[in-house]
Amino acid sequence: MINLFDNLPCQAEEELLTELFARKGVRIERIVSTGQSTPEDQPYKQESDEWVLLLTGAAGLWIEGEGERDLRPGDYLLIPARRCHRVYVDSEKPAYRLARHTLLR
């Protein structure tokens, strides 16, 4: 893939993660969501900071201690390491997110 919008699934069972770049301490991923939502009782929680940019579509994001917000294209934010979070995506408007992880190890 050399264009971020190539090979987009129309509908998939799970979120599609594609690693675009990786170096010591940094990883850039494309995340395509086609209606998936994080289960209420299984929030994400990872060991690295995650900087997220929503490129197209719409999504909701809940972050522990910060509440829920709606994201529109161009919105970006930081999800701190070890902070529980959940993503909600409307299947009518698939969301293409670009995530950059900064590993803390």
Next chain:
Amino acid sequence: MINLFDNLPCQAEEELLTELFARKGVRIERIVSTGQSTPEDQPYKQESDEWVLLLTGAAGLWIEGEGERDLRPGDYLLIPARRCHRVYVDSEKPAYRLARHTLLR
């Protein structure tokens, strides 16, 4: 700024660089070009790797040893550290690039 497309200049004398995120070894910048082109005899050359994603508009990019290519929205690539490069932007189609620098120090 919390949305990448906020506060966009229509026309500016120089490229507009805005730092969106910075951590040890990583920096994410928004670069807005409104027709600027790198002077032929003054190519860019930096001490860090630069991963670039073109979000809107159109741009040409020349990289030493790789030649010139046209970028369309969604195209991404790596400009290695210490590699001369030049950017060409059509003033009719301002380009909004997202650059992620990985410092090697």
